[in-house]
Amino acid sequence: MIIREAMETDIDSVKDIYNQGIEDRIATLETELKDQTYMEEWFAKHMGRYKVIIADQEGEIVGWASLNPYNNRSVYNGVADLSVYISRDHRGKGIGGLLLQSIEKLAKENDFNKIVLFTFPFNQIGQGLYKKRGYREVGVFKNQGMLDGEFVDVMAMEKLL
Numbered sequence: 197m198i199i200r201e202a203m204e205t206d207i208d209s210v211k212d213i214y215n216q217g218i219e220d221r222i223a224t225l226e227t228e229l230k231d232q233t234y235m236e237e238w239f240a241k242h243m244g245r246y247k248v249i250i251a252d253q254e255g256e257i258v259g260w261a262s263l264n265p266y267n268n269r270s271v272y273n274g275v276a277d278l279s280v281y282i283s284r285d286h287r288g289k290g291i292g293g294l295l296l297q298s299i300e301k302l303a304k305e306n307d308f309n310k311i312v313l314f315t316f317p318f319n320q321i322g323q324g325l326y327k328k329r330g331y332r333e334v335g336v337f338k339n340q341g342m343l344d345g346e347f348v349d350v351m352a353m354e355k356l357l
């Protein structure tokens with residue numbers, strides 16, 4: 197398994213894996229599948245210290261993670277929001293752990309002092325991964341968003357780097 201920074205040629209695979217996470221309704225409040233244009237714009241905003249990394253298994257991209265702006269106010273420049281998505285067939289095999297290890301190192305190198313993330317309390321593999329990597333539960337926002345017409349809670353977690 198190679199973990200490396202993403203390149204423009206990886207965008208299509210990143211999109212497909214993201215869309216699987218959206219379809220599965222366990223990862224995000226997003227419900228609209230993303231197209232190439234959306235992902236290209238997203239990737240263009242990740243050229244600086246907000247890194248995107250991918251897990252490459254013998255030429256097949258099986259997962260990715262990104263650091264995202266937490267808040268546009270400059271007072272929060274040291275805080276990065278995290279995304280991590282593994283393709284359906286490769287979940288629960290330790291790839292998320294490898295990606296988090298790498299992205300945390302990159303975050304530190306790029307002067308972030310903290311990573312925050314927002315996750316569903318019912319995302320069991322996600323909870324397993326974040327606890328294993330030392331993320332702390334900050335709290336649960338009740339009825340924070342809607343998924344298919346139902347309110348869902350969202351848990352905030354953080355890790356000091």
Ligand SMILES: CC(C)(COP(=O)(O)OP(=O)(O)OC[C@H]1O[C@@H](n2cnc3c(N)ncnc32)[C@H](O)[C@@H]1OP(=O)(O)O)[C@@H](O)C(=O)NCCC(=O)NCCS
Binds near residue numbers: 282324
């Ligand atoms: C959540 C996700 C990123 C985790 O990555 P992963 O590669 O599947 O996770 P890992 O295998 O590295 O670690 C999961 C940990 O959770 C636990 N776990 C694994 N399978 C589990 C299961 N079915 N139920 C509960 N816990 C489980 C284990 O403790 C494992 O740690 P271990 O390596 O010590 O065994 C991945 O499953 C995924 O992409 N899911 C869909 C998208 C998503 O939910 N993204 C996160 C948005 S917040």
